[in-house]
Amino acid sequence: MSCIRFNTPAQRQAMREHRPAMLTAEEAAALHPAPEVTESKIRRLRLLATDANPKIREAVASSYNTPEDLFVALAKDPDDGVRGCVAKNEATPCDILRMLADDPSETVRGWVAVNYFVPADVMEKLAADRSRTVRSLVKWKAELAEEAAV
Helix, strand or coil, X not given: CCCCCCCCHHHHHXXXXXXXXXXXXXXXXXXXXXXXXXXXXXXXXXXXXXXXXXXXXXXXXXXXXCCHXXXXXXXXXXXXXXXXXXXXXXXXXXXXXXXXXXXXXXXXXXXXXXXXXXXXXHHHHHHCCCCHHHHHHHHHHHHHHHHHHC
């Protein structure tokens, strides 16, 4: 016996008529608000930022709730992956992105280049980067911005 089920046209029509309505992003956010950022959460982030496992530190570097002083510390982390997560986080302050534009890692500088909130002066600096990959990312981002403006 097959486990495949074939619905009749009437059954398919009934399923279409009774399917749930799709919510917009705003409606979904209103129904499921993000939990409040508490002092306890900030303490946990501070603790996790010192974990020996770089993947744990990457999680802190990726959080929108990370305090600025932790972003500064994580931007100096010995692990490229942690610094890359700081570079691509849209909540990272501009001064830290400026600092990461001089990072020895091409990957980290590439993440700075594609961060939506990177300042224009940093993009100009990265446009002349020693890495062809970073320069290509700057060019690609500029082309995307041009297409969006049209």
